[in-house]
Amino acid sequence: MKNTKISDRFLHHSLDDGKVIKKKKKVCGIPRLRSSLKPGVICIILAGRYSGKRVVLLKQLEDTIVVTGPFRINGVPLRRVNPSYVIACSGITVDVSSLDLSKYTKEYFSRDSKSKKRLKKAVTEENFFDQKRKKQLDSSRILDQKAVDEPIINSISKVPYLTKYLSSSFSLNKGDLPHLMKF
Known part of the structure; x- marks a missing residue:
């Protein structure tokens, strides 16, 4: 025989109490960076195409950070990176205060709709082997990269061995313990 009465253990308070628990709404804001990630700090990229490369942090976007190689030194272009895939190196910082970085926003790094449509286009076997896909960069992107790299390279050249x-x-070798390393 089933008990149809609601037992007291299921009632957290009486219905006559009048107390109502209100849920607090969380406000979404810009995520805070780790204290070690500041503009001008040298970082190591941990994952992706440029994993293991050392880069210079330029600024924080909403949820990512903007880094550059500089391209002439190690081949890493202006790029957005998730801060969780980056280790900050302590000690050496590069002066990036003279750069105008207001141009580099989320929209600057997002793909345009034409390239998205090109990616969705069905590829037949003949098209796949006939076309050599070489990505053409905008001349404006190349000029932007050079404009960012010049002042950074000037400040890097003042510190001995920083270019090298x-x-x-x-990279890690056998026996290296990354949790004991100081970056």
């Missing part, structure tokens, strides 16, 4: 440090990639 940025051009070398980070």
